[in-house]
Amino acid sequence: MAAAAEEIPKSVLILGSGVFGLSTAYSLTQNPKFANTSITLVDRSVFPAPDGASIDSSRIVRPDYADLPYARLAIEAQARWRNEWWGQQDVYHEPGLAVVVNKDESDNGNGDLGRKYMTDSMANVERCGLKPGKKSEGAATGKGGSSVGDFGYVNWRSGWADAEKGMRVLRARVEKTNRVNFLHASISRLQFSNDAVTGCETDDGKLLTADLIVLATGAWTPALLDLRGRCSATGQILSYIQITDAEQAALGDRPTLLNESSGLFIIPPVNNVLKVARHGYGYCNPTTIPHPEDASLGKITVSLPRTHISHPGLEIPEEGKKALRSFLAAVYPSLATRPFLNTRICWYTDTPRGDWLLSYHPRYKNLFVATGGSGHAYKFLPVVGDKIVDCLLGEPPAEFKDKWAWPERDVEDQVWTKDWRGGVKGMVLEEELKKGENKAKL
Numbered sequence: 001m002a003a004a005a006e007e008i009p010k011s012v013l014i015l016g017s018g019v020f021g022l023s024t025a026y027s028l029t030q031n032p033k034f035a036n037t038s039i040t041l042v043d044r045s046v047f048p049a050p051d052g053a054s055i056d057s058s059r060i061v062r063p064d065y066a067d068l069p070y071a072r073l074a075i076e077a078q079a080r081w082r083n084e085w086w087g088q089q090d091v092y093h094e095p096g097l098a099v100v101v102n103k104d105e106s107d108n109g110n111g112d113l114g115r116k117y118m119t120d121s122m123a124n125v126e127r128c129g130l131k132p133g134k135k136s137e138g139a140a141t142g143k144g145g146s147s148v149g150d151f152g153y154v155n156w157r158s159g160w161a162d163a164e165k166g167m168r169v170l171r172a173r174v175e176k177t178n179r180v181n182f183l184h185a186s187i188s189r190l191q192f193s194n195d196a197v198t199g200c201e202t203d204d205g206k207l208l209t210a211d212l213i214v215l216a217t218g219a220w221t222p223a224l225l226d227l228r229g230r231c232s233a234t235g236q237i238l239s240y241i242q243i244t245d246a247e248q249a250a251l252g253d254r255p256t257l258l259n260e261s262s263g264l265f266i267i268p269p270v271n272n273v274l275k276v277a278r279h280g281y282g283y284c285n286p287t288t289i290p291h292p293e294d295a296s297l298g299k300i301t302v303s304l305p306r307t308h309i310s311h312p313g314l315e316i317p318e319e320g321k322k323a324l325r326s327f328l329a330a331v332y333p334s335l336a337t338r339p340f341l342n343t344r345i346c347w348y349t350d351t352p353r354g355d356w357l358l359s360y361h362p363r364y365k366n367l368f369v370a371t372g373g374s375g376h377a378y379k380f381l382p383v384v385g386d387k388i389v390d391c392l393l394g395e396p397p398a399e400f401k402d403k404w405a406w407p408e409r410d411v412e413d414q415v416w417t418k419d420w421r422g423g424v425k426g427m428v429l430e431e432e433l434k435k436g437e438n439k440a441k442l
């Protein structure tokens with residue numbers, strides 16, 4: 001597609017140092033074709049960004065995908081998580097993943113989608129040669145007798161990663177190559193000619209340029225490029241609960257528990273902190289900004305992150321607290337009333353089909369976009385950089401060629417993914433926060 005694909009750029013500027021940007025930087029340093037390319041990695045934040053998508057305590061690492069190519073890619077990633085260099089970093093743990101759904105077809109929400117996702121995932125895992133350990137059609141019961149769903153299986157070859165540690169060890173590995181210039185700067189705007197990006201303006205008035213720009217600014221990307229109908233930031237809820245040493249010892253090695261009817265999940269606790277969260281449609285946060293590519297086109301409204309950094313004291317809406325609380329109570333009745341240590345909204349970059357966007361821009365030929373994680377890219381940290389470099393070279397993996405290509409624009413500007421998710425579609429963060437305030441006033 002892009003002429004740049006065959007020519008090796010003399011300079012590459014990567015914007016954003018999350019999973020996509022950092023892994024790209026590392027893979028470029030390892031590829032002999034880029035041996036003479038200068039590589040710069042820009043982020044506006046300290047590393048790792050405290051409000052980025054790529055950190056907190058844990059991320060699920062599962063090949064349990066309803067889509068076979070992602071299942072296969074996850075198995076490729078797991079081979080690296082377990083072996084080679086990654087296997088020595090104490091980042092990846094493999095206590096299994098218990099997936100449950102509600103068999104009751106009458107439940108509201110996303111029962112059907114969740115059930116289909118689960119049965120397709122199980123089939124794919126088996127197709128890839130893994131044997132789910134325990135399939136259960138009666139009540140799937142947790143230790144201690146709590147009922148956690150009525151139809152499901154455990155994949156003992158799934159696990160989770162310490163997200164922040166994974167990012168830190170990869171960053172150290174990149175530093176060790178001595179090939180990457182790290183730059184602390186916030187990009188306020190890209191400058192465009194008719195068919196190229198001519199520079200990146202920083203908020204302190206500098207202009208950065210390079211032969212090739214890789215845009216990997218996560219959920220903030222729609223502030224720099226018109227991605228209406230292609231990528232939208234959606235806010236996802238997380239909560240943390242303090243547990244005792246005895247509880248840590250009892251729960252630490254249990255499988256991750258994922259309810260695919262509700263999207264709610266509990267990852268095994270680390271350092272006496274248990275995490276309860278939801279893989280949902282999330283909240284949109286409509287924000288009106290000048291058209292990022294051409295201010296003369298007027299203003300556009302796009303969903304952008306609101307975080308505890310941009311809005312100190314931000315908590316999750318009541319709706320979210322209730323959902324997390326009731327899941328916790330159902331799974332671990334003894335923890336039902338334990339207060340939240342803290343809560344957090346974390347921002348996915350959602351795409352219409354849940355596929356990543358790893359493609360040259362159809363118009364600006366030196367702009368490569370690496371985003372659209374859609375809430376599931378972390379588990380690929382050991383492999384995704386190599387795939388991005390393949391795409392940069394015009395050689396995407398065959399089974400992902402269409403999936404990662406520049407997507408058709410959805411009818412609606414706001415993307416609500418058609419991929420499986422829990423919770424309700426269409427929630428607006430501001431409205432949900434107000435409901436909580438009103439309730440507090442009553």
Ligand SMILES: Cc1cc2nc3c(=O)[nH]c(=O)nc-3n(C[C@H](O)[C@H](O)[C@H](O)COP(=O)(O)OP(=O)(O)OC[C@H]3O[C@@H](n4cnc5c(N)ncnc54)[C@H](O)[C@@H]3O)c2cc1C
Nearest residue numbers: 016018019020044049053054060187218346373377378379
């Ligand atoms: C709560 C949550 C739970 C998740 N759970 C899982 C899971 O269990 N398993 C899994 O596989 N995946 C999971 N994911 C998804 C995975 O973490 C993301 O797909 C991945 O981290 C996305 O990485 P990124 O590089 O796109 O974004 P980010 O990590 O957000 O990186 C973007 C970077 O760009 C920087 N930036 C933004 N704007 C600018 C600017 N203007 N100038 C300079 N720098 C800028 C930011 O500071 C940030 O460092 C989860 C995500 C979230 C949010």
Ligand SMILES: *[C@@H]1O[C@H](CO)[C@@H](O)[C@H](O)[C@H]1NC(C)=O
Nearest residue numbers: 008031032033034035036037
């Ligand atoms: C890099 O530069 C060296 C020295 O000029 C040259 O010998 C080598 O072929 C170059 N490598 C690439 C991949 O361009």
Ligand SMILES: *[C@@H]1O[C@H](CO)[C@@H](O)[C@H](O)[C@H]1NC(C)=O
Nearest residue numbers: 102148149259261262327330
């Ligand atoms: C799983 O989600 C479904 C749908 O929301 C719900 O009916 C069921 O009770 C949930 N199971 C648990 C343990 O929360």
